[in-house]
Amino acid sequence: MTDELLDQRAVARWRNAIIVAFALGGITMSTWGPRLPSLRADLGIDNSFLGLILGGVTIGSIGGLVSSALIGRLGARMAIRSTLWLVSAGVATIGLGAGMAHSVWLTTLGFVAVGFGIGAVDVMINVEGSAVERAAGRTLMPLMHAxxxxxxxxxxxxxxASAGLHIPFDWQFVGEAVLVAIAATIATGFIPVAAPQEGEKAPMADRIRAWLRGWTDLRLLLIGLVMLGVELGEGSANNWLTLGVRDGHGQPDAIAAAYFTVFAIGETAARVGGGPLVDRIGRVVAIRVTTAVGVVGLLFFILGGPAWLVLIGVVLWAVGVSMGFPLGMSAAADSGPNPAARVSVVASIGYVANLGGPPVVGALSEHVGLLNALFVIIILLIVGFFCAGALRPRGH
Incomplete structure (x- = not known):
């Protein structure tokens, strides 16, 4: 067996490990969305208070800031593994805090733990994904985000399924947490132990300065504005879509959860097929087409009408927010030196929207209704449409 073949197999195992890590992130971030009606009822709170609790996840942007320090100290394998363990513990804490203890504070602590872990691991797996792309010699980031x-x-x-079968959400959350921790332990064993990447050995003060310099880069900020809209759209779907279908369109819990599943399927399909499309039309056109589609989908969802029209709106909403994050990450990584710091900047902007948006939407919903509060996503998607030119490859 040749060294080249061995290298190809090692790269394939590395790629698959990162793909699994991406999938585990998606599983954990969708844990509470379909069960929010039950979680809200067990805690005895309204949408505005629920939004504040969900806002605990905004700590994820800080997790992204320390991700390069974790990789530098622990190596990618242990850094990704340990943060996924933290995320698992946070999910279990949410379930036990809300379901068994009925404690707002314990539930909030769980959301903070999940946010910090996801914020850190997301930057790390995106940086590792870029490294896998270079090793494989082909574009893999859209597949990883799929x-x-x-x-x-x-x-x-x-x-x-758990809502339909009336399984208590605390049982569901703890069971998922255990499975995610086991899968993370196995998968990360295939991440190679490599020399730290650029900037990972630098002192923490230097890393912070590099991160802060990124906030003065106009191009990175424009990329961040694109990600702001699409990530608010995705985060709002994760946290408010089921309640919008239930409270705004009068559907039962199980149907509302099914609509959320349709959203996830639509987003995945768009990302799986998006790579070849981006190669043909480029990042800029891809972002403008998808954000325009997202605006139409949100209008269908907000304005309502027949159930089938709302469902079409969910699908278009999913397509509209599907490409902004992976293309924004790729654009940030190749926009200049020290890709980890640059990815961390745009990831921070994205997470402010994805994870910090729920409190804003929740607060607005108390004044204008949940469906009308979603108009803020439309506004930011339109901003992203006009800022899409920042995603052009360097030199174009």
């Missing part, structure tokens, strides 16, 4: 969406399908499917 794995995240596939994880959302699995997680939301579990949530929908």
């Amino acid at each position: 794995a995240w969406s596939a994880g959302v399908i699995i997680g939301s499917g579990i949530g929908a």
Whole structure:
């Protein structure tokens, strides 16, 4: 067996490990979405208070800041593994805190733990994904992000089935947490132990300075604006779609959870097929087409009408937010030196929207209704449409 073949197999195992890590991230982030009606009822809170609790996940942006330090100290294998363990513990804490203890504080602690872990691991697996692409010599990032969406399908499917079978959500959350921890332990064993990448050996103060310099880069900020809209759209779907279908369109819990599963399937399909399309039309056109589709889908969902029209809106909404994050990450990574710091900047912007958006939407919903609160996503998608030119490859 040749060394080249051995290298190809090692790269394939590395690629598959990162794909699994993406999928586990999607599973954990979709754990609570389908069960929010039950979680809200057990805690005895309204949408505004629920939004504040979900806002605990905004700590994820800080997790992204420390990700390069974790890789530098632990190596990619142990850094990704340990943060996924933290995420698993957070999911279990949410379930036990809300379902058994009926404690707002314990539930919030669980969301903070999940947010910190996801924020860190997401930057790490995107940087590792870029390294896999270079080793493999072909574009793999859209497929990897499709794995995240596939994880959302699995997680939301579990949530929908559990709601339909009246399984307590605390049992569901603890069971998923255990399985995610086991899968993370196995998968990360195939991540190679390699020399730290650029900037990973630098002192923490230097890493922070490099991260702060990124916030003065106009191109990175414009990429971040694109990601702001699509990530608010995705995060709002994860947290409010089921309640929108239930409270705004009068559907039962199981049907509302099924609509969320349709959203996840639509987003995954768009990402699986998106890579070849991007190669043909480029990142800029791809972002403009998908954000325009997302605006139409959200209008269908908000304005309502027959159930089938709302369902079409869900699908178009999913397509509209499908490509912004993977293409934004790729654009940030190749926009200049120190890709980990640059990816961390745009990831921070994305996570402010994805994870910090729920409190905003929840607060707005108390004044204008949940469906009308979603108009803020439309506004930001339109902003992203006009900022899409920032995603052009360097030199174009």
